[in-house]
Amino acid sequence: MLKFILSVLTRARRTMEVSKHIVDLVTNSFEALAKHILVMLTEEADGSVTLCVSDDGVGIKEEDVVKALAGEKTPRGNGLRLLKEAADDLQYGSDERGTHVCAAFRSMQIGNVGDALIVFWQEMRITAITLSAVSPRGEFCFDSRLIGEKYGDPADIQTMVKVRKDVNYALTNLFGGKKE
């Protein structure tokens, strides 16, 4: 079993919003053939933000992670180098039962998470994506398996727009708009 943890501390360039990192990490989960992807976004009282993405995919080889962190082309591990540069702390674990990535930021722009989530609209019908967001102001949960029940026909583009608006609105309230 392949299991490892990388811990990286860096005073980094902050080039991408958290929402863009979510797109990179969820793409990796799809590449690993995950059936369920969990995105957790947490803001602490001191304003620090933690992003964790977990999946039940086939994992990623350690040598691919090393290459990805070095910025080399790999079959999987997209965007890990950028995440390492942006985060104040990065924890990473992977084996054949799944992958878990957790990045902590002292302060960071959240961006529009709804815009990021709907990028996976077509795949959400095959793979479940759950978003859990928590801040001192409250919490919000989105589950792609409930789209039909809560928002309308998934084949209708207006449903996609509704989900985007709902997620963006909820997270703006939770995280108090864009953070610098």
Next chain:
Amino acid sequence: MKSIADINAIREQMRSKVLIRDNAKEGETHVFVGMGTCGIQAGAVEVFNAFVDEISSRVIKNVRISRSGCLGDCDKEPMAEVVLPGAAPVVYAGLTKEKVKEIVEKHILGGNVVTAYVTK
């Protein structure tokens, strides 16, 4: 040398991609936005959402918008491939919200390729 698990993973990955393409209804236009890391950095998420905004606000039916992997030319991102029913795929590069608006109006609605933005 690839292990059996690797080969199975590749097969499953290809199967899911084929499934998404096969699910396209007949007569449906398909837009694929390149969502590799280089694309994301260059603004692919904004371009994807610009297509969603244009298609939904004009109430255009039978258009499916999906992400794709890197479209192969990181310097020209954000890129998107537009496939009209029965027509050859057209790949656009260096996209912005304004260019997306023009592509939806002229290509998806009007059937005329916007050659100025087609990747060389």
